[in-house]
Amino acid sequence: MSFITIENVTKTYQPNGVASRATVLRGVSAEIEEGEFVALMGPSGSGKTTLLTIIGAMSQPTEGRVVIDEVDVYDLSEERRADFRREYLGFVFQQHHLLPYLTALENVMLPLVITKLNAKEKRTKAQLALERMGLGDKFDRLPNQLSGGEQGRVAIARALVNEPPLLLADEPTGNLDSKTGDEIIGVLRALNEQGQTILMVTHNPEAAAATHRVLEIQDGILLSESAEPGCHAGQSLMEEVCAD
Numbered sequence: 001m002s003f004i005t006i007e008n009v010t011k012t013y014q015p016n017g018v019a020s021r022a023t024v025l026r027g028v029s030a031e032i033e034e035g036e037f038v039a040l041m042g043p044s045g046s047g048k049t050t051l052l053t054i055i056g057a058m059s060q061p062t063e064g065r066v067v068i069d070e071v072d073v074y075d076l077s078e079e080r081r082a083d084f085r086r087e088y089l090g091f092v093f094q095q096h097h098l099l100p101y102l103t104a105l106e107n108v109m110l111p112l113v114i115t116k117l118n119a120k121e122k123r124t125k126a127q128l129a130l131e132r133m134g135l136g137d138k139f140d141r142l143p144n145q146l147s148g149g150e151q152g153r154v155a156i157a158r159a160l161v162n163e164p165p166l167l168l169a170d171e172p173t174g175n176l177d178s179k180t181g182d183e184i185i186g187v188l189r190a191l192n193e194q195g196q197t198i199l200m201v202t203h204n205p206e207a208a209a210a211t212h213r214v215l216e217i218q219d220g221i222l223l224s225e226s227a228e229p230g231c232h233a234g235q236s237l238m239e240e241v242c243a244d
Helices: 048-055 078-088 104-112 119-132 148-160 178-193
Strands: 004-013 022-032 037-041 063-068 089-092 166-170 197-202 213-218 221-226
Touching (some): 022 063, 037 048, 119 148
Antiparallel strands (some): 004 063
């Protein structure tokens, strides 16, 4: 079995004041192997972020299932699913969500608060995570004392401090200039080369070109897949990459 199996996932919801239900995802199926770096691309409103939240055990699908490392995520109780999310998944968002009054080290320690580690062990794990990001000299810096790229690396360190098997990244370069965005993609690529499995939502063809595969979604339907990053047959978003 693949590391991640997404099987016939459908998601509908009923907006406030609207009689009919809206369908955001329509029977999406895909598989991701351990150690892959996969991009999920699509236009705004295509359902890509909704799919990421479902894979991230944060939003139950209306139909279908998600299996990660042989665990059927939505067969778990809410309490066990929260444990699974903390143990198996790391999240990086477009907004870094660093607490402005905490240092880089304190921000990275936040996911460890509810673990059974003692204070010294928590501090050591957070330090190692920052050092892995090349921020060993930035422990005591507040977010506003860091560059955009450094803030992004702190956010990645926080996502990885629990050593999750799967890293989910939602538009990690979305608010960054091209140079800083390239820096963050370089960090993700280096992590993947060390064995980290990564699924990244992006609208940026250059970011997608750094991955092993691209899954393209539109109007809630998985349209196609590129096994070669940036080389995609047919009329699609990935033609922007192939044009280079």
